[in-house]
Amino acid sequence: MGLGKQSKILSKPQIEMVSTYLRSKRNGLRNQTIFLLSVKCGLRAKEISQLSWKEVCNSLGEVDNRIGLTNRSSKGLSGRIIPLHKDVRTNLIELLDIHKQYYGFDINNSFVVRTERSPFTTSQTIVNMFQGWYKKLGLLGCSSHSGRRTFITETSKKISLVGGSLRDIQMMVGHSSLQTTQRYIESDSDSQRKVVDLL
Known part of the structure; x- marks a missing residue:
């Protein structure tokens, strides 16, 4: 992927702005959850559209502290375990309660993201939602x-603080090679300047 073709990353204020905006609109909980699954879990549009409740719930039918993404939901054979950010988990718990009440919920066959007309959605619908927002x-x-x-960019900046490496990020995001993960990372000229000043 060439530099000019990569999507821009979001700053913390932009993340907060998008999240607040989505929550205040129609289907706010669902749409905010879609956004958070992208920015706080690193899921692709296809993975968000295919995410099922059995992949986010434990054996008791409660929202777990991780996503067990299967190969069916992921790109290629990139099924993986992704820790759930607390904000995403909070939203999923709330969304699960709604789905149980109104949609004839079945944990084995229900998707996390649904529309008013359908019990599931497509990756293109997710892409279009982001584009519109x-x-x-x-x-x-x-x-x-x-x-x-x-x-990917934000976790790469922080992973060494918790004793991890870029390989851990590669596993979380389901890339087949470390080089792919590295291409996703936005460089930071301010950090580059600071590290040179430390020499």
Whole structure:
């Protein structure tokens, strides 16, 4: 992927702006959850559209502290375990309660993201949602991949603080090679300047 073709990453204020905006609109909980699954879990549009409740719930039918993404939901054979950010987990718990009440919920066959007309959605619908949200908020150069790139960039900055490495990020995001993960990371000229000053 060439530099000019990559989706822009989101700053913390932009993440907060998008999240607050989505929650305040129609289908706010669902849409905010879609956004958070991208920016806080690094999921692709296809993975968000295919995510089932059995992949986020434990054996007691409660939202777990991780996503057990299967190969069916992921790109290629990139099924994996992804720790759930607390904000995503909170939203999923709330969304699960709604789905149980109103949609004839079946944990084995129900999807996390559904529309008013359908019990599931498509990856193209998710892509279109992101495109519409970012356009409405004036975030130029952002797409459904912006959240994933943001997740990879931000975790790469912090992973060494918890004793991890880029390999851990590669596993979380389901890349077959470390080089792919590295291409997603946005460089930071301020950090580059600071590290040179430390020499």
